[in-house]
Amino acid sequence: MELPTAQGWVRPVNEVSLQIGAGECLGLVGESGSGKTMFSLALMGLLPLGARVNGDAWLEGEATADNKKIQNQDGPGRVGAATSTRKNLTTLTEAEWRVVRGQQIAMIFQEPMTSLNPVMRVGEQVEEAISAHQPKISKAMLRERAIAAMRQAALGEPERRAEQYPHQLSGGLRQRAMIAMALASGPRLLIADEPTTALDVTVQKEILQLLQKLRRELRLGLLFITHDLGVVAQIADRVAVMYAGRIVEEGSAAQVLATPRHPYTQGLLAASPRLERGKLTPIPGSVPQLTALPPGCAFEPRCSLRRSDCSIAVPELRKASAQQAARCVLI
Amino acid sequence: MNGEKLLTARGLTKSYARSGAEDLAGGARFVAVDGVGLHVYTGETLAIVGESGCGKTTLARMLLRLIEPDAGEIQFGGQDLLRLSGEELRQARRGMQMIFQDPFASLNPRMRVGEIVAEPLAIHEPKLSKNERMEVAEAMLQRVGLESNALKRYPHEFSGGQRQRIGIARALILRPKLVIADEPVSALDVSVAAQVLLLLQELQGEFGLTYVFISHSLPVVAQIATRIAVMRAGKFIELGDAEQLLRQPTQQYTKDLLAAVPEIPVR
Numbered sequence: 107m108e109l110p111t112a113q114g115w116v117r118p119v120n121e122v123s124l125q126i127g128a129g130e131c132l133g134l135v136g137e138s139g140s141g142k143t144m145f146s147l148a149l150m151g152l153l154p155l156g157a158r159v160n161g162d163a164w165l166e167g168e169a170t171a172d173n174k175k176i177q178n179q180d181g182p183g184r185v186g187a188a189t190s191t192r193k194n195l196t197t198l199t200e201a202e203w204r205v206v207r208g209q210q211i212a213m214i215f216q217e218p219m220t221s222l223n224p225v226m227r228v229g230e231q232v233e234e235a236i237s238a239h240q241p242k243i244s245k246a247m248l249r250e251r252a253i254a255a256m257r258q259a260a261l262g263e264p265e266r267r268a269e270q271y272p273h274q275l276s277g278g279l280r281q282r283a284m285i286a287m288a289l290a291s292g293p294r295l296l297i298a299d300e301p302t303t304a305l306d307v308t309v310q311k312e313i314l315q316l317l318q319k320l321r322r323e324l325r326l327g328l329l330f331i332t333h334d335l336g337v338v339a340q341i342a343d344r345v346a347v348m349y350a351g352r353i354v355e356e357g358s359a360a361q362v363l364a365t366p367r368h369p370y371t372q373g374l375l376a377a378s379p380r381l382e383r384g385k386l387t388p389i390p391g392s393v394p395q396l397t398a399l400p401p402g403c404a405f406e407p408r409c410s411l412r413r414s415d416c417s418i419a420v421p422e423l424r425k426a427s428a429q430q431a432a433r434c435v436l437i
Numbered sequence: 438m439n440g441e442k443l444l445t446a447r448g449l450t451k452s453y454a455r456s457g458a459e460d461l462a463g464g465a466r467f468v469a470v471d472g473v474g475l476h477v478y479t480g481e482t483l484a485i486v487g488e489s490g491c492g493k494t495t496l497a498r499m500l501l502r503l504i505e506p507d508a509g510e511i512q513f514g515g516q517d518l519l520r521l522s523g524e525e526l527r528q529a530r531r532g533m534q535m536i537f538q539d540p541f542a543s544l545n546p547r548m549r550v551g552e553i554v555a556e557p558l559a560i561h562e563p564k565l566s567k568n569e570r571m572e573v574a575e576a577m578l579q580r581v582g583l584e585s586n587a588l589k590r591y592p593h594e595f596s597g598g599q600r601q602r603i604g605i606a607r608a609l610i611l612r613p614k615l616v617i618a619d620e621p622v623s624a625l626d627v628s629v630a631a632q633v634l635l636l637l638q639e640l641q642g643e644f645g646l647t648y649v650f651i652s653h654s655l656p657v658v659a660q661i662a663t664r665i666a667v668m669r670a671g672k673f674i675e676l677g678d679a680e681q682l683l684r685q686p687t688q689q690y691t692k693d694l695l696a697a698v699p700e701i702p703v704r
Contacts (some may be wrong), residue, residue: 107542137626138596138626139598277489306489307699308697311697333626335627336656336699336700339700339702340699363702365701373628374628377627377631378627378631378656378701379634379656379657379660380659380660381655381698382659382683383660383683384660386635386660388628388631388635389628389631392596392598392629393626397588397649420476
C-alpha cells in the first residue's frame with residue numbers, strides 16, 4: 107500500500123502476506139512507523155485519500171467450512187481454487203464496504219473514549235451498531251440483541267450500563283462496550299489495534315481473557331496489533347513482526363518468542379523490560395523514515411550482525427524452521 | 438546510597454470536590470492523596486507504582502508544589518517547602534526538577550529546543566549571557582544524545598524519544614539533586630524506552646542524581662528501582678526494597694498486580 111508524500115511515494119505496507127484462520131489469533135507486532143496500523147486500516151477500507159493498494163485480501167465466504175482467510179500480497183494473483191462467496195477486500199466499492207465493515211470485519215481501537223459517542227447512551231450505541239446492518243429490525247429485538255451483545259462482552263448489569271454515558275464507565279468497561287458493538291453483528295474477523303495499551307494491567311488481563319473466550323466460542327479470527335511482546339505471549343497463536351513496512355519475522359508465537367531468528371525481533375526481546383531485574387539492552391539508532399530507506403535490508407544500519415551482503419538487496423522471507431520464517435540473510 | 442535523607446514528606450493530602458459522577462460511591466469530595474508520608478534517600482531511585490487514579494501523579498506534583506497540598510509538610514534542603522514563597526521557593530526549586538510523561542505536550546511548540554533547554558538558566562542564572570546559556574544548553578543536549586543542530590529546531594521536528602531527551606536535558610541543566618520522573622517512558626516504543634531508561638541510569642551516576650520514578654508498569658520499575666512504593670486509592674499499601682517486593686510481596690494487591698503482568702516466557 108502506497109501513500110503520496112512531499113518526498114515521493116512511500117510504502118507503509120510492503121509485500122505483506124498473512125493468513126488468519128477461524129478462531130485463530132495472529133499477533134502483529136511493531137513499533138511506530140512499522141506499518142501495522144496502516145495494514146489494519148487497509149483491511150477495513152479506511153485508508154487515507156490518495157492511498158494506492160496492490161495485492162489481494164481474501165475474506166472467505168460462509169460457504170467454506172472452516173477456513174476463513176485474510177491473505178494480502180503485493181504481486182501476481184494467488185494460486186488456488188476459489189470457493190464461491192469469497193470477497194477481495196482490495197477491490198470493494200464503498201457500497202460493498204458498508205456491508206463488510208462492521209458486519210464481517212470489525213475493529214476496536216486503543217482509546218475507547220474517542221471511539222464512543224460521548225453524548226449517546228451506551229446501549230443506544232450498541233443498538234446503532236446492530237441496526238446499521240439490519241435496518242428493518244424491530245425496536246424490541248434491537249434492544250434484546252444489544253443487551254445480549256453487552257452481556258457477551260462481560261459487561262455486568264447490562265440493562266443498567268445501557269442507560270449510562272461513556273464517561274460514567276471506567277476504561278475497561280468502555281472497551282467492553284466497544285467489543286460489544288464490534289461483535290454485535292457477528293463478524294468473522296476482529297481487528298484489535300492496541301486495545302489494552304491504555305488500560306491498567308489488571309484490566310488488561312480481563313480484556314485479554316474475554317477476547318480469548320470469545321475467540322474460542324465464536325470461532326472468531328483475531329488480528330491483534332500490539333507493541334507488547336508479553337501480550338503476544340498471552341493471546342497470540344502466531345505472530346508477525348513488522349519493520350519499516352515489511353514483515354521481518356513470522357511464525358508460531360511460542361517459537362518466535364523463544365527462538366527469535368531476526369535480529370530485530372531479538373533486539374525487541376532484549377529491550378523489553380521484565381519483572382526480573384536484568385540487563386535491558388536497547389537497540390541502537392532509530393526506526394528509519396519511509397522516505398529514506400536503506401537500499402538493502404531496512405534494519406541493517408542498526409544490526410549488530412550485519413554483513414556486506416545485507417545492504418545489497420532486501421532479503422527474502424526464508425523458512426527458518428517448519429513454523430518460523432525470517433527476512434534475513436543469516437537464515 | 439548513604440542513608441542520608443534528601444527529602445521527607447509527611448501527611449500529604451489532596452482532595453477535590455466531585456461533581457456529577459453518579460457511579461462513584463462516597464461523599465462530595467474525592468481524596469486523591471490521603472496523608473502520604475515518605476523519605477527519599479540520596480542516590481536512590483524510589484519508584485511509585487499504581488494503577489490509574491491511585492494518586493501517584495498528584496503526589497509527584499505535590500512534591501514540587503506544582504499542585505498545592507491541602508495539608509502536610511515537605512522537608513527538602515533543611516526547609517519545609519510548603520512554608521516558602523516567592524524568591525525562597527524559587528531558590529529551593531532549583532534542587533528539584535521534573536520530567537513529564539507526554540513528550541508532545543511538555544515542550545512549548547513555539548520555542549526552539551535551545552531556548553527550551555536554556556530557559557531554566559534564564560530564570561535562575563540571570564547573570565549568564567544568552568551565548569553562555571546556549572553553550573550550556575548545547576553541551577547538555579549532546580550529553581543526552583542529540584546533536585548541536587537541535588538547538589535551532591522546533592519540538593515537532595523530533596520523535597517522541599528525542600523529545601523526552603530534550604525534556605531530560607531541560608530538567609538537568611540546573612544540576613538538581615532530585616529528579617521526579619512521571620511516567621517518562623510510558624508513551625515511547627519499546628526500543629526507544631529502553632534507550633531512555635539506560636540514559637537515565639547513566640545520568641544518575643554521572644550527575645549524582647536521586648530519582649522518584651512514577652510508573653504504572655512494574656516491569657519498567659523492576660529495571661530501575663532501589664525501592665518501590667505501591668499506591669492505591671491515595672495511600673501507600675506497601676513500600677520496600679525493590680527486589681524483595683517483587684519476589685515476595687506481602688500485600689494481596691501487590692500480588693494481584695504482579696500476577697496481572699503479561700510475561701514473556703523465559704528463554
